[in-house]
Amino acid sequence: MKRGLRRQNLDEWRSLFPAIMKCEICGKKIIFNSGNKWKSVHWDHRHGGTVKIKRSPTSWLASHKRDKKNEAIWKSCDFGMLCRRCNSWLPTKNREEFIKDVLRYINNTGDNND
Secondary structure, three states: OOHHHHHHHHHHHHHHOOOOEEOOOOOOEEEOOOOOOOOEOEEEOOOOOOOOOOOOHHHHHHHOOOOHHHHHHHHHHOOEEEOHHHHHHOOOOOHHHHHHHHHHHHHOOOOOOO
């Protein structure tokens, strides 16, 4: 797909999102498609990657024209809005187990022989 069309598609999607969003974990201000990876929203597959859009949500937006069908697909995925740091820290799969392990570590229970 040509770069101009990808940019046009992203511009069409822009009005679906607030101008400034907050990371749902840390509260940092993030922006849709800002061009700066540290300030841009990073879409989180909060449902373990079991939704219709399996790969990069931003790439999907860039390669799909905004219409009612595609908007319904997007909304059905219920992606989380995270900053880069939080998105890179949180795994897509087995996240509840990961969080339990982090909490165990923080609480220093020493019960890591499972």
